[in-house]
Amino acid sequence: xxxxxxxxxxxxxxxxxxxxxxxxxxxxxxxxxxxxxxxxxxxxxxxxxxxxxxxxxxxxxxxxxxxxxxxxxxxxxxxxxxxxxxxxxxxxxxxxxxxxxxxxxxxxxxxxxxxxxxxxxxxxxxxxxxxxxxxxxxxxxxxxxxxxxxxxxxxxxxxxxxxxxxxxxxxxxxxxxxxxxxxxxxxxxxxxxxxxxxxxxxxxxxxxxxxxxxxxxxxxxxxxx
Numbered sequence: 017x018x019x020x021x022x023x024x025x026x027x028x029x030x031x032x033x034x035x036x037x038x039x040x041x042x043x044x045x046x047x048x049x050x051x052x053x054x055x056x057x058x059x060x061x062x063x064x065x066x067x068x069x070x071x072x073x074x075x076x077x078x079x080x081x082x083x084x085x086x087x088x089x090x091x092x093x094x095x096x097x098x099x100x101x102x103x104x105x106x107x108x109x110x111x112x113x114x115x116x117x118x119x120x121x122x123x124x125x126x127x128x129x130x131x132x133x134x135x136x137x138x139x140x141x142x143x144x145x146x147x148x149x150x151x152x153x154x155x156x157x158x159x160x161x162x163x164x165x166x167x168x169x170x171x172x173x174x175x176x177x178x179x180x181x182x183x184x185x186x187x188x189x190x191x192x193x194x195x196x197x198x199x200x201x202x203x204x205x206x207x208x209x210x211x212x213x214x215x216x217x218x219x220x221x222x223x224x225x226x227x228x229x230x231x232x233x234x235x236x237x238x239x240x241x
Contacts, residue, residue, distance in 0.1 A: 031200075065095040089104060103115040106133045157188060
C-alpha cells in the first residue's frame, strides 16, 4: 500500500483508488469466508456489549460483503441489557445521519446507497450523543484510528457528536486494519476495530488494556495498539 503516513500528500484520487482496491478485495471473498468472518465479528461485538451493558448503542445493517452479516442488529440487540436501545442510521438528503430505534428485521426498509434502515420515528441527528457504544461501518482503519468509508462523509459528521469517552468501533475483515490510510482534515478517528482473527484492537490510548471499555469487569481479549 502507498505511503499515507503523517505529512504525505493526500488527494481524492488516493482515497478513490484505495477504496476501489478494498471493495474489490471484499467482493472476492466467497460465501463461506464471509459467513465465518461474520460469526467471529458478531461474537467479539457481543462480548463488548455484554461488558459495557449500554442503555443505548448504535449499529447498522451490513449489506453485501460488509463484515458482520445482515443479522448483526438482531444479534447486538439480543445482547443488550433489559430495556437497552439499539439505534440504526437513517440517511438524510444532506447525507447527514438521523437515527431510529431497531424494532426487528420486518421494520427495515430499503434506503439510498444500498442501505436498509428502520421505518420508525426519527430521533434526530443528536441521538447518537447519548450512546455508550457506537459501531461504525468502514472499509479499513489505520493505526491512527483513521477510517476509510464509502466517501459520503456521513459518519464523519456523526462521529463529531460522539463524546470522547465513548467507544467507537469498526467491524473489518482480516487485512483491513492497516498501517496508514489516505486521510483529510475532516476525517474523524475511531477508537477501536474488530477483525475475525485478532478480535478487538484498541487504537486510542485512553481505551488501551480495557481502560474505559470495561470499567467494572475484566477486559477479556481487548488489546491496545
